[in-house]
Amino acid sequence: xxxxxxxxxxxxxxxxxxxxxxxxxxxxxxxxxxxxxxxxxxxxxxxxxxxxxxxxxxxxxxxxxxxxxxxxxxxxxxxxxxxxxxxxxxxxxxxxxxxxxxxxxxxxxxxxxxxxxxxxxxxxxxxxxxxxxxxxxxxxxxxxxxxxxxxxxxxxxxxxxxxxxxxxxxxxxxxxxxxxxxxxxxxxxxxxxxxxxxxxxxxxxxxxxxxxxxxxxxxxxxxxxxxxxxxxxxxxxxxxxxxxxxxxxxxxxxxxxxxxxxxxxxxxxxxxxxxxxxxxxxxxxxxxxxxxxxxxxxxxxxxxxxxxxxxxxxxxxxxxxxxxxxxxxxxxxxxxxxx
Amino acid sequence: xxxxxxxxxxxxxxxxxxxxxxxxxxxxxxxxxxxxxxxxxxxxxxxxxxxxxxxxxxxxxxxxxxxxxxxxxxxxxxxxxxxxxxxxxxxxxxxxxxxxxxxxxxxxxxxxxxxxxxxxxxxxxxxxxxxxxxxxxxxxxxxxxxxxxxxxxxxxxxxxxxxxxxxxxxxxxxxxxxxxxxxxxxxxxxxxxxxxxxxxxxxxxxxxxxxxxxxxxxxxxxxxxxxxxxxxxxxxxxxxxx
Numbered sequence: 245x246x247x248x249x250x251x252x253x254x255x256x257x258x259x260x261x262x263x264x265x266x267x268x269x270x271x272x273x274x275x276x277x278x279x280x281x282x283x284x285x286x287x288x289x290x291x292x293x294x295x296x297x298x299x300x301x302x303x304x305x306x307x308x309x310x311x312x313x314x315x316x317x318x319x320x321x322x323x324x325x326x327x328x329x330x331x332x333x334x335x336x337x338x339x340x341x342x343x344x345x346x347x348x349x350x351x352x353x354x355x356x357x358x359x360x361x362x363x364x365x366x367x368x369x370x371x372x373x374x375x376x377x378x379x380x381x382x383x384x385x386x387x388x389x390x391x392x393x394x395x396x397x398x399x400x401x402x403x404x405x406x407x408x409x410x411x412x413x414x415x416x417x418x419x420x421x422x423x424x425x426x427x428x429x430x431x432x433x434x435x436x437x438x439x440x441x442x443x444x445x446x447x448x449x450x451x452x453x454x455x456x457x458x459x460x461x462x463x464x465x466x467x468x469x470x471x472x473x474x475x476x477x478x479x480x481x482x483x484x485x486x487x488x489x490x491x492x493x494x495x496x497x498x499x500x501x502x503x504x505x506x507x508x509x510x511x512x513x514x515x516x517x518x519x520x521x522x523x524x525x526x527x528x529x530x531x532x533x534x535x536x537x538x539x540x541x542x543x544x545x546x547x548x549x550x551x552x553x554x555x556x557x558x559x560x561x562x563x564x565x566x567x568x569x570x571x572x573x574x575x576x577x578x579x580x581x582x583x
Numbered sequence: 584x585x586x587x588x589x590x591x592x593x594x595x596x597x598x599x600x601x602x603x604x605x606x607x608x609x610x611x612x613x614x615x616x617x618x619x620x621x622x623x624x625x626x627x628x629x630x631x632x633x634x635x636x637x638x639x640x641x642x643x644x645x646x647x648x649x650x651x652x653x654x655x656x657x658x659x660x661x662x663x664x665x666x667x668x669x670x671x672x673x674x675x676x677x678x679x680x681x682x683x684x685x686x687x688x689x690x691x692x693x694x695x696x697x698x699x700x701x702x703x704x705x706x707x708x709x710x711x712x713x714x715x716x717x718x719x720x721x722x723x724x725x726x727x728x729x730x731x732x733x734x735x736x737x738x739x740x741x742x743x744x745x746x747x748x749x750x751x752x753x754x755x756x757x758x759x760x761x762x763x764x765x766x767x768x769x770x771x772x773x774x775x776x777x778x779x780x781x782x783x784x785x786x787x788x789x790x791x792x793x794x795x796x797x798x799x800x801x802x803x804x805x806x807x808x809x810x811x812x813x814x815x816x817x818x819x820x821x822x823x824x825x
Binding site for chain 2: 248250435438439441442444445446448449450451452453454455456457511572573574575578579
């Protein structure tokens with residue numbers, strides 16, 4: 245009898261990881277080969293990839309369909325501006341500070357909105373985001389309802405030259421995307437990740453098999469909020485200007501993100517990454533269409549939901565369970581049907 | 584010796600519908616208890632009460648001498664109560680192996696390497712090993728029921744609650760199932776088994792409880808119970824639609 249073993253790596257996943265490493269090296273060198281506009285676009289792609297990966301963990305795995313993640317993007321932006329402008333903190337220190345603030349704020353928010361289920365939960369998250377927006381509009385020290393800009397002296401703290409500054413912001417965005425996708429990947433491979441994947445598939449069974457569903461969801465909510473806040477801080481460090489409407493925009497930080505995750509493939513680690521690329525291809529090719537661009541996005545979303553509810557990655561993945569990021573465990577050495 | 588599981592006057596009702604009417608019974612270590620009764624009598628509800636999926640309106644449940652009435656379902660499983668679901672509840676996006684791996688790591692709290700060993704062993708014993716890498720979402724009903732049993736076994740329970748796992752099996756498969764369950768008992772696991780396939784039940788259990796309208800209407804030696812008049816009256820109805 246052949247010895248049975250369990251492993252996660254496949255030939256495809258090994259090739260994918262190698263390709264990913266090469267791509268990352270190329271991307272890390274982008275400030276030397278890419279133009280200023282391209283660098284900016286790539287940075288934006290990485291920030292959206294982070295938001296989409298985080299929303300996917302929240303909605304696709306933990307079943308927490310939040311339409312209010314802009315609460316944390318905006319909080320991150322405002323924390324960055326408050327820390328640098330009011331308290332004189334260095335911008336690079338303000339970033340992790342924003343992340344900690346996101347975690348601290350999200351815990352009591354979770355206690356409140358976890359009492360709601362399904363559609364009520366979704367609406368609850370939106371209400372929280374609106375409360376945040378209205379509250380920050382009251383802070384006159386941060387520009388009130390009309391917003392405020394980051395002082396040039398603070399921007400110069402990052403790096404003296406403009407191209408050095410742009411390269412640094414680009415690397416921060418790339419680093420964030422690597423951190424977020426890497427953290428989600430590592431989490432899903434861990435023991436807690438096994439529990440979360442079980443919750444994704446069947447909460448009743450998960451509960452009956454010893455998984456503390458509430459605690460797992462709470463952890464995911466707080467970690468997701470912390471990293472979303474960090475992403476928000478970085479987004480507004482790029483923009484250099486913040487206002488309540490831009491910071492807490494449901495369109496920019498939630499609607500587009502949901503679009504990305506749904507067309508890419510919800511509940512998979514590959515889906516949000518592919519979805520981000522599709523979204524930016526659509527956006528860049530249809531940018532001149534004006535309002536028709538949003539109509540076209542909506543049409544794409546509807547067609548994909550009808551034809552492939554599991555998204556583009558779900559279509560590619562099919563029944564074979566192909567993975568680029570090796571998560572699933574396969575039994576090797578079976579005589580038949582094994583692979 | 585304290586019983587492994589003990590129910591004291593457990594009550595549960597949904598409005599006017601009583602699913603558990605002052606139920607009291609106990610289970611010893613290594614004992615196998617059979618539960619029969621017509622459809623809708625409250626058998627599965629009783630499992631839900633024992634596993635913590637339902638909270639009782641009154642009464643108490645003790646496990647290994649501890650009052651667990653207020654414990655969550657997850658905590659009860661980690662303590663050693665595992666079940667199979669009558670309507671299978673697989674993790675559809677996971678393979679058969681991964682389904683059992685969840686039980687072994689979360690329910691039994693085993694490390695990765697220990698869990699791997701337990702899962703492969705259980706899959707071998709339940710005949711699911713050849714399909715270990717198949718996604719649970721695409722399985723036939725029969726295989727899903729096998730998976731329910733395998734997954735509950737991987738949680739390494741002291742008390743195993745089985746809810747109609749013999750339906751639809753061939754004669755040979757049924758014998759294999761009986762051997763499997765008797766094997767579990769011999770390792771000291773206590774079993775409560777709800778089953779309409781009476782001959783399978785009688786080949787395993789020491790004691791039989793009959794439930795109707797949420798209340799225990801008879802209890803005792805399986806063969807005596809099956810021949811009692813009250814049970815025959817109810818049970819003829821079951822055999823007609825089984």
